[in-house]
Structure formats: structure tokens, C-alpha cells
Amino acid sequence: MDNGFFVQAIIYLSAAVVFVPIAKKIGLSSILGYLFAGIIIGPFVLGLIGQRGEDIMHFAEFGVVMMLFLIGLELDPHKFWKMRKFILGMGSLQVIGTSILLFLLGVILYDWSWQVALIIAMALALSSTAIVLQTLKEKSLSQTSMGRASFAVLLFQDIAVIPILAVIPLLVSANASIPLEDLNQSIISDFAAWIQTLIVIGAILAVYFAGRYIFVPLLHVVAKTRLQELFTASALLLVVAVSYLMQLVGLSPALGAFMAGVVLANSEFRHELEGDIAPFKGLLLGLFFIGVGASINFQLIIDDPIFILVFGLTLITIKFLVLFGIGILYKKQSDQNFLFSFGLSQAGEFGFVIMSFSMQLNIIPNMLANQILAIIALSMLSTPFLLLINEKWIDPYFGVKEKADKKADTIEEQHEVIIAGFGHFGSTIGRLLRANGVKATILDHDSERVDLLRKMGFKVYYGDATRLELLKAAGAEDAKLFIAAIDNPSVNLNVVEIIRKNFPNLKILTRARNRIDAYELIDHGVENIYRETLYTAVHLGVDALTQLGHRKYSATRQGQRFIKYDEASIRELAAKRHDKMAYLVTAQEQIELQEQILKNDLYTNFEAKDHAWDSAFLKREINNDDK
Template identity: 40%
Template structure:
């Protein structure tokens, strides 16, 4: 019964505090923190079992990292590698070194404690920064992506930091046998997750989906997230790493969006509970005893981190407005700091009083961040922003078009011109405002909007149209349009432009059968002109190109089954090249034999 009363108190505090915080423009995290302060031991004292709530609320951070991994397909991770490793690595290294030096020089702390504090304070709050940026739609711009890259590196960097803590605790080096055993357990757990995710997740979701029970699908998603996190934790690694790996492994799955929709409500509520537990755990009596000391330390942390991030962002070429926003949103301490400081106490790298003080400084910095972010957004950002505000999307008329064209660039315009010439009505959607204005000058009618949004497709008449032409330049966006269209508008026949063979395979994964490779036909046409110029007869040119086309189409379909396995893909490419060479050799021998027979008869 007591647990139910505690739950009612927590939910009531959240329901009251969060809307008030958002009403004044400070975002949900501050509301959760305020709710924790109000009902915790330092406030009204309605909830006293802070540690139990803190343990349960860690699932919020776990699910947040799972959703982050779900958004990061391996291809996107590869594209982001420079910003993650470069900017993220520089932020952690430089900020950690500066803070560790200041702790040792000004505060006179022992170097192991200073190193732990430096690294712990260098980490920012993923759970606070991402929701604040997401609420304001900032994750899609360059500064938001850079901030995300830094946060991602920080979340991954906690793993080696925890592994190195024994070296700082009492200066003792762990026994070799124990160290190798720990490394072996961790390696086995990672391999199990990778292999299981690669070969088991899709069949599991496929079987559950066939059962037709949405609640079991949700239970399966929760089982995979929490089960992977627990498995990785049992191996001595971070639960968040396990959840992140599970998300990345599911990011290319056709069930990605359904899983995301099922997990997000739990993630939001549990993440809110995490911030409530942070607020409840704040050592307010200690701060009241030394208010100037703790407020000064929190202010120093915010200033040092913001300055380092500002300088690094400017060196990386980020404009002033984006650099200032990154400095503001990443200036606080983070939730992984609590984890690191607690483990450092257990390992003897710092005293319990020092860890409590450090956690209080992190909490105060987290409390200050929503105010700083709101002030930066209200007063500083408008003065630094030089770009024009993004214009609102158009509202395309639902005039029963037979064809919808997504992307009105080089390919889309050719399709549209021919359709207009034949009197076939169509609606063109283009996400570049400059391109829309350009084509309208020449009499073409296109509408500005993001075709990945199901609302826009519905407004354009996708539920009544017959054909959807996906002619977008960006591969990820074209795949997203296909996923949305096939899920919500099964009446549409999809014709998709593919940039390369990998794009073709991803489209085939999503059930698209009408695929046009944008450079394939033009390349063959140019090759035919080259062969004619070299003196080959027209029949020989046609036969050569037809042989190549048919063989390449067969190879493309055959490679679809192994396109996620690089080793097999390389081997099938080599086999196909050898097979094609053999075909041409046999064709050449037939030509020689035919000419010899003609000569003999003559």
C-alpha cells in the first residue's frame, strides 16, 4: 500500500510541476527536477525511499539510449564518425583535462580524485539536453546534430572510464586473471548481442506481428530493450551501452517505427522519474550550510564547460549562433557523472563526502540549464542568427491527383513534364524552398513540404492517388517516404529512383519492385556510343548491352539476399564478374566460329 501512495505522490507532483515549467518556457526536465525537490526529503518529505526510486528510474536513461540507437543506422553512424570522434572526443578530453587541472591546482585535490572529477564533470546530461532540443525542433539543424554527436561520444566514453577506475583507486592495478576474465565476459556479451540482434530480432518481431496482439508486440520491444541492457550489465558493462546496441541493431529493421512508437511513452515517463529522483536526491541541507561555495562551484562548472565547447565548436567551423547554443545546452553535468562518482567511492578513488558534493554541483548545474537555455533562446539567439526563418510548408490541394511525385529535381521534373504533356494530373512535393521557387518561375507547379510526413502525403491526396514516384536525392529520406507510404497508403504503387545498388537493396527490403537506377540506363547508352565509335556493328553492340543488362539485373537480385554481409557481397561480386567474363568469352568464340564457317563456305 505504501508503494501505491508513493506512486500517487510522484505522479501528482509531475502532473502539477511539468505543465507549470513548460508554461513559463523552461521545458519538462526542470519541472521534473522541481517536483523531486518538492516531495523529497529536503522538501515536504512525502517520499523518503530515494535510492529505490533512483534504481527504477535508471530504466529511463536506458530507454533513451535505445531510442538514440534506433535513430542511428550504421550508415548514419559512419557518416557522423568525424563529428562524434573529432568534436565529441575533443570536448571530453579538453574539458576533462581543464577541470582536472583546476581541481588539483585550486582545490588541492589528489590527482586520482581530480581525474575522476574532471572526467565526470566533462559529461553532459543526454537525458536533459536531447529533450530540450527536441521540444524546440533543434535536432534537425547543424548545431543540434553536432550537440548530439558530442553527447553520443560522452555516452560511449563512460564505458572505458568505468573500466579504468580500478587503476585510480588506491593506485592498485587489478589482478591479471581477473582483468582478463572481465574482458572475456564483456567480449562474449557483446558478441552474443551482435549475433542475436543480427539473426534473431527480425524473426522474433515477424512471429509476434503475425500473432496480431499489439500488447505482446509492446512487451516484446520492452523485453529486448531491458533484456539486452541487463545482459550487458551482467558482463560488467553499462546498461545504457546494451540498450544503445539493441537500438542500432533494430535501426535498419522494418519494425523500427513501431518499436519506437511503443517505447517512447515508457521512455518519457521513466526519464521524467529519473529527473524526479535527481531532485529528491539533492543534498539541500549541505548547500544551505555553504550556499556560496556550492553555487560558485556550479557556476564555475557551467562557465568552464561552456567556454571550452564554444572554442571547440568555432574551431570546427560552427557559426557563432550554433556554437553558442551548443555551449549552453552542453554546459551542465550529466547523469553518468552520478554513476561514475558512486563507482569511484566504491573503488577508493574519492571519498564519500567528495562524491556527495560533486553530485550536488551536478544537480545545481542541471537545475540552472533550462533557465540558461531559455535565456539564450530568447535574447541571445535572435541577435546571432543571420539566416532567414524557415517558411511554413505549403498546403497542396487534394484535387484527386493520379500521381504524386516526391522530389521535383532533375528526375522528378522530367516525369512531371511528360505527365503534364499527356494530361495526367499530378501533385509534386519538394522539400527545398529554393527549388520550389525556381520551378514555379518556369511554369511548373510544385508544393513546398517534407514528403516524409504522413500528414502532408494525405493532404496531397495519397489515399486516392494510384502512383507514388519517389525521386528524392537523399537515400535515407527516400526510404523513409517508402516506409510511410507502404504502411499508410497501401493503395499506392511505388516507383522509386535509386542512387546506387545499396539503395536498390534497401528499397527491395521495403517491398518496392518498380526501381529505376538513375545512372544505369544513361551509362549503358553512352557505352553503346563508345562501342559504335570503336567499329562494332549495331547488332553486336545491342547483343553486348543486352547481355550485360540481363546479367547485372540477375546479380542485383541475387546479391539482395546477402547485401548486409560485406564478405559475401564481395565474393558474389567477384563471382559475377567472372561469370560475365565467361559469357563474353563464349560469345566471342561463337563469333569466331561463325565467321570461320562463313569463310569455309565461301
């Protein structure tokens, strides 16, 4: 069978298109869909791609390279400094604690040499940044206590890869059985191990300073051309060049990509580059997960299933216990702690990098290294199932039981109004309603925020508003209004879908960040949509007109009419947004019509009473008459 680029691309993309929607349809994460797609098309099932997964991992490595570039690009130094105690504290405890336990397990139980045990322990101590970040995004947990803790640990792990890869060459000289001619050749292979380590560290420092003082100024030159595609080309040049440099000194190209991202994280071009590359991020991660699924060597599992399954289960258990202990030490709520511990209990993509690097140096026997790679892939495959088990069986019982002792999750009363999401947006609505004597049943999915709001005097219930049983307990069947005020637009839309399907008589008032969110809500038949950007922008525009000398009443009236016409036009635009040409023509027509109507309104029904309540205008008129 022809395994050319186009055939491989068609197979990869077809597998993703088929299996990911199936996984989402049955309630699983997209990650599982990609992993299963890789297993099915891989060399050990249908055999459509790859021979023993070797060429597949080239695809996977390219996905990791671009993913790590984006992770480095999003590494905000200010956020890092704010979270330094969590990053250094939680991260170091997890990596060091897990590595020590796995090291002792390898030396004592499996009788590995200390070099082999140390490398395997360090490789398996690192969790999957790709899986965890994707899971946090899909489940809208990024801003929760668990999300922040996970990000802190993952960030420390990503940084820890640098010294781990730098230290590995030092272990070569300690293993006398390795012939020097069998080592992976690089431009520094002939140097002593300690000199190689210094060169590696020097290369990393050179990347940082060269990027900051050479590449960022070069981007200023590129910016003057005003050619958007040059930014993408420049970013790719940096990624490829730095990745190649890392490869020359014997390190992983993925590490170079991460360094390239960090270099640009401080620049003023960061967000523009993110916007250019972000559309490819999901696809590249999907290719990575397909590669991981296809690389699982089922023959190794069949040959020695006891070792792989027992060691894999032991790995997950050790990491879970270490993470859970850290969560207790940092006083995490049990529901958040279970999510935190299950979410990071797998090995990660950096394990592939470290094990491959060690195989090239012949520190670890190929058979053992391949078994460890299979364990890493299986542990990554198990993560969505572990989170599903936690969601279905552990959280509803253990979590609710703990909350029941505090009378937190048991909804004891029902009101005519239900508010889902009580962040800055939802709490403003809740305070306004409460000030006017309207009681509401308030739901929020962040347990720490729930505790804080209760201390402030609000009666807030912890729970996931996407769960039908919780909505029923909150009185959705008898309520009059449901206010969807959740921060995450996709979760907000999901809640609206559930309400429309199961409680068709319940009137929905929903939050939307912008036009794109509003279009999706309109497609679901929602009438009352409140765009954050619209009302704030109009309010500012009204104040701007007033400051420029316009009568306040007229400016306010024009602002209200602008909102009225804009809300009418958005429904017409929603129906045509999938046809780009028709959308642009309609948008232009609506803008011109709206401006003309507002101009006509300004001179229609103009009466003196229009400014009767505007005291500033009256004072000016009186002063002018006196003169």
C-alpha cells in the same frame, strides 16, 4: 506514511501533472517543470518521497535504462557513418578537452589524487543526452546546424561511456588504501583488475553477437505469431536480460539497455519496436527528471555552498568555452554556436552512473561523491535557464548585431505574402510565386540554410517566426496572406496560434503532414489546410487510373472531387475524434458515402467533351475507327 508502489506512483504523476503545465504556461521548458516537481516532493522540501533521495534514484535509473534503449534503437548505422567526421572530431575534442581541464583543476586546485580527479573529470565531461534531445525536440532544433552538432557530440559521449566504465576497475588497484573486501561484489570481483576489464569487454562483445545471431532470428519467429504485444515483451526481455548481465559484471544496467538498443538498430523490426515503446518514452524521461530534482541534497549545499556553487559555475564555464572553441573550429554561425555551447554545458545522467559505480568501488570518498552528484543535478537544472538567457539577452543583441553587419536580419521590405519556413515545401511555393511575379517576405530559422538560399538568389531573412516582434517587422499587420510551411508540425501550429491571436485579419494558408495535424489546425479555426499526404496520394492514384486505361480527364476530375469530399469530411471527423466509437462510425459512413458519390459522378453529366483534351484517348478512338 505508506511508501508503497501506488502511493509513490500517485505522488510522482500528480507532481508532473501540476508542475509541468505551470512551467509551460510561464514559457519554461517541460524539463524545468519535472525538475521543480522533484525538488518540491523530494526529501529536502515536502519529503513526500524518499529518504535522502536513495529510493528516488531507482526510479530515475529505470527511466535512464529505457531512455538509453531508445537512443540505441535510433542509432542508425548509415547516419553514423555519414556523420563519422563530426562524431569522432567534435565528440573527441569535447570529451578529451573537457576532461583534461577538469583533471588539472582537481589535481592542482583541490589536491585530489589523480585517480579521483580522473574519474570526476570523465564523469563531468559527459553532457545530458536526455535534456539536450528533449530540448532540441521542444524547440524544433533537431535539423539545424546546432542540432546536428549536438547529436554528434552526444553520440560520441554515449559510446565513450563504455570504455570509461571498463577502465574504472583498473583504478582500484592503483589506490592502495582501499581494502579488497570493501569492493562492490560481482561474479568477477575475485579476479585481477586486468582480467575483470577483459571480461567486461568480452561481455559487451557477447551481447552484440548474441543479439545479432540469436535474438534477431528469434524476432522472426515472434513475427509469425502476428501478436503485437509479443514484440514489446521481446524487447523488454532483451533490455532486462542484457541489463542484468551488465550488472553481473559490475557495470550499469543503463549501459546494457543502450547495447540492447544498438543490437536491434540494424534489424527490420526497429521501427515497429520504436512505435510500441515510444508512447512511454516521454513519461519515463519525466520520471527521470523528477528523480534528478528530488535527489538534490540541499543539506550538502548548505554545509558547503561555496565549493558546490563555485565548482558548478566553473564546470559550466569550462564546458561552454571548450564547446564554443569547437564550434569556431568547425565554422559554426555565432547564433548556432551559442545554442550549441549553452545546450551541452551541463553534466549528464551518465555522471550519476559513473559516480555511483565509483562509490561502490570506494575509489571516491562518499562526501565528495555526493557533492559531485549535487553539482551534476544543479548543472542539469541550470540548462533551461542558460538557454533562456541566451534566447532573451544574448541572441537578440549579439546575434542580430552580427547579422546586421551582413544586412541579414533587418527586414527592409514588406510584401503581401509572408512565407514561414523555406525548406523543400516552402521553397517550392516560393519559386512558383516568384515565377508568376509575386514577391514574398521569407522567414527561416536555420541560419546556414538562409546563407545557402541567399547564394542561390533568394532573399531570405533569418528569424524565429514564433516571435511576435519579427512577425510585425515582416509586415504581418498589412500582409494579405501568411503561408505556414515550417517542417515541424508543432512549431507550425504554434505560429498559427500567434497569427490568429495577434493578426486576426491575416489569411492563413498552412501546411499539414496528415489528418492528425489537420485536426489540430481545424480546432484553431484555420480554413485553408493543405495536407501533404492527401495531394501526393491522389496524384499518384490519378496516374494509376490512367495507366490502367481510364480517360485522363475523368481520372483527374475524380481525383479533384475526391479531394473536395475528403476535405469536407475531415472537418466533420475533427469534431468527433475524441470519442473513439463515434469517430469510427462517422469515418466508416464518410468513406461509404464518398465512394458512392464518386461512382455517381462518374456517370453523371458524361459528355464527349470530357475527353476532348486527352490526345491519347482520341488517338486510340481514331485507330479503332480506322480498323
